[in-house]
Amino acid sequence: MTSTIEHSAGTVVILGTGGTIAGASSVAGDNVGYTAAQRSVADLLAAVPPLAGTPVEAEQVAQLDSKDMDAATWQALARAVARHLARPAVQGIVVTHGTDTLEETAWLLQQVLAPAKPVVLVAAMRPATALAADGPQNLLDAVAVARTPGARGVVAVLAGQVHAADRVRKVHTYRTDAFSSGDAGPLGVVEEGVLRRFADWPAGVALGLDVLDTDPTQWPWVEIVTSHAGARGDAVRALVAAGVQGLVVAGTGNGSVHRALQQALDEARAAGLPVWLCSRCAGGVLVPAPGAAPSPAAALSPWQARLALQLQLLSARRGGG
Ligand code: ASP
Numbered sequence: 001m002t003s004t005i006e007h008s009a010g011t012v013v014i015l016g017t018g019g020t021i022a023g024a025s026s027v028a029g030d031n032v033g034y035t036a037a038q039r040s041v042a043d044l045l046a047a048v049p050p051l052a053g054t055p056v057e058a059e060q061v062a063q064l065d066s067k068d069m070d071a072a073t074w075q076a077l078a079r080a081v082a083r084h085l086a087r088p089a090v091q092g093i094v095v096t097h098g099t100d101t102l103e104e105t106a107w108l109l110q111q112v113l114a115p116a117k118p119v120v121l122v123a124a125m126r127p128a129t130a131l132a133a134d135g136p137q138n139l140l141d142a143v144a145v146a147r148t149p150g151a152r153g154v155v156a157v158l159a160g161q162v163h164a165a166d167r168v169r170k171v172h173t174y175r176t177d178a179f180s181s182g183d184a185g186p187l188g189v190v191e192e193g194v195l196r197r198f199a200d201w202p203a204g205v206a207l208g209l210d211v212l213d214t215d216p217t218q219w220p221w222v223e224i225v226t227s228h229a230g231a232r233g234d235a236v237r238a239l240v241a242a243g244v245q246g247l248v249v250a251g252t253g254n255g256s257v258h259r260a261l262q263q264a265l266d267e268a269r270a271a272g273l274p275v276w277l278c279s280r281c282a283g284g285v286l287v288p289a290p291g292a293a294p295s296p297a298a299a300l301s302p303w304q305a306r307l308a309l310q311l312q313l314l315s316a317r318r319g320g321g
Pocket of ligand 1: 018019020021036064065066067097098099100101123124125126
């Protein structure tokens with residue numbers, strides 16, 4: 001499907017959380033030796049003159065390098081997003097974020113809120129002090145997506161591309177077009193402030209904000225273990241002994257697991273621990289053998305699977321399953 005949609009000007013709330021988009025270096029040409037999360041969301045807005053005079057509001061929810069993202073910040077962010085979405089005057093939300101864990105935050109917000117309005121995560125690969133910073137254009141594009149009539153769900157906007165929350169992956173360490181939607185391709189592209197859309201908006205049933213109501217220090221401990229040549233079971237046994245509450249296995253290829261690691265995982269399962277299998281491959285899903293039960297994480301990345309299992313355990317604690 002291809003469609004071109006025009007703008008309308010509802011209020012867009014920009015929630016700041018930090019990241020490279022808010023990063024600064026003392027050397028203007030330095031794109032890697034900067035410090036993330038230095039500029040306020042108000043400063044980021046001020047660097048985008050076309051947004052002046054349009055109905056935007058800014059709120060600083062957090063100020064961190066997204067490599068350090070945590071449950072408390074996710075809880076605060078999800079609550080802030082929900083609070084603003086409930087305001088009739090608000091057409092959409094933009095969240096400024098670091099690129100490193102953007103896909104985890106996007107996926108969490110979609111699962112918890114499945115919003116009927118757009119929630120657009122935006123980031124940058126270069127700091128605000130770069131000679132050719134990508135943040136201002138990305139922010140302008142993100143607001144254009146948030147203002148697109150009919151937009152809904154959680155998406156990410158970078159380098160002129162729009163990615164759905166369940167598909168978006170950071171796939172490059174350095175390039176400004178560091179994100180991909182894998183096999184599906186992007187949901188759309190933004191061209192001179194206009195969205196050209198190729199796929200439907202993210203949809204689904206929201207788990208509900210309540211699922212995050214547990215004290216963030218008490219969220220279930222779920223770890224990811226990876227299968228590889230020469231893998232051993234010792235790390236899994238140590239995790240179980242330390243009290244881990246769930247495990248995600250990033251298997252090789254179509255979900256194969258080294259026999260030594262598998263043995264330890266079987267022990268963990270036998271002890272009652274949930275163990276979910278996915279693939280360490282960047283693309284594709286686990287394709288089950290005929291008659292085999294599919295893994296609950298078959299179509300998820302290891303980090304999505306970790307969150308999915310955490311949410312399931314949180315929900316179970318609250319009597320939800
Ligand atoms: N470490 C940074 C962050 O995730 C990287 C970035 O934003 O590109 O906050």
